[in-house]
Amino acid sequence: MTTIGWIGLGKMGGTMARRLLSAGFPLWVWARNPEQALEFKRRGAQVATDLIELAQRSHIVITMLRDTSDVDEVYRAMRAGMQPNTLFIDMTTAAPAVAQRCLETATEVSAGFIDAPVTGSVADAAEGALTCFTGGGDSWLQTGLPVLRTLSSQIVHCGDIGSGYRMKLVNQTVLAGIFLGLADGLALARHDAFPPATVLEAIGSGPASGKLFQTYAERMLCGSDNQSFTLGQLRKDVRLARDEATRNKLPTDMLDLLLQRIDTASARFGPQAGVHMLSRTDL
Numbered sequence: 001m002t003t004i005g006w007i008g009l010g011k012m013g014g015t016m017a018r019r020l021l022s023a024g025f026p027l028w029v030w031a032r033n034p035e036q037a038l039e040f041k042r043r044g045a046q047v048a049t050d051l052i053e054l055a056q057r058s059h060i061v062i063t064m065l066r067d068t069s070d071v072d073e074v075y076r077a078m079r080a081g082m083q084p085n086t087l088f089i090d091m092t093t094a095a096p097a098v099a100q101r102c103l104e105t106a107t108e109v110s111a112g113f114i115d116a117p118v119t120g121s122v123a124d125a126a127e128g129a130l131t132c133f134t135g136g137g138d139s140w141l142q143t144g145l146p147v148l149r150t151l152s153s154q155i156v157h158c159g160d161i162g163s164g165y166r167m168k169l170v171n172q173t174v175l176a177g178i179f180l181g182l183a184d185g186l187a188l189a190r191h192d193a194f195p196p197a198t199v200l201e202a203i204g205s206g207p208a209s210g211k212l213f214q215t216y217a218e219r220m221l222c223g224s225d226n227q228s229f230t231l232g233q234l235r236k237d238v239r240l241a242r243d244e245a246t247r248n249k250l251p252t253d254m255l256d257l258l259l260q261r262i263d264t265a266s267a268r269f270g271p272q273a274g275v276h277m278l279s280r281t282d283l
Helices: 011-022 034-042 051-057 068-081 098-107 122-127 138-151 163-191 196-204 211-222 231-247 253-269 275-279
Strands: 004-007 027-030 060-063 087-090 112-115 130-135 152-159
Touching (some): 004 011, 004 051, 011 027, 011 034, 011 122, 027 034, 027 051, 051 068, 068 087, 068 098, 087 098, 087 138, 098 112, 098 163, 112 138, 112 163, 130 138, 138 152, 163 196, 163 211, 163 231, 163 253, 163 275, 211 275, 231 253, 231 275, 253 275
Parallel strands (some): 004 060, 060 087, 130 152
Antiparallel strands (some): 112 130
């Protein structure tokens, strides 16, 4: 099978990498945190001494990182080890401009690059049920499809390089509005003293329901220690979406409001708190 190099072993990235291992893909990993790499070594992965070795050993290299600056840093560090005909896939939620930089770095050694950010939960990642937005050349996409299909139940090719990143920011803009509505609506339900079960039954059976309602409504109503998607992660995504809207000279009122609300919740609960705490700043 195709040897995969994986960089980014956080909650989402680690879950995705475990799925590839379970599917039988030979896997090389690298992580700043030795404990993360050690877990994967125990599971049968090879641990690269550095990013140069990982790039040398892999047919496909996948990055699932925190932010745009991390993508730039990792691609610079891999450059000396990049081999011809290797496919590099970045699945980070990142600024679209990074796509061209990554493509140029890969093209210098006759390698390929596509951007392929995903949407979905950690539970979706464990089940291979993510949605993946891809941007880049079709021939390179075909090379990556067997791996992407292991991770995603739906893959949408959005266009040229950078299109996957841009579609992810469209997705996050829509989610921003939903999070605001959920936060305020469920705070209102709490103040009206509706039993949580009544709210879940009433709203969950109508047009205001949906996957985010099903995931977050009970947490917003009752509280939860769940940190699968944090305020800090949401802030990063919303800032990227706002930057893209600003670049396109589009209104950012809703995104600006959500950022204010995220800052308020983060100041009280910390940026590592789950996004459901947006609805609980009144408590």
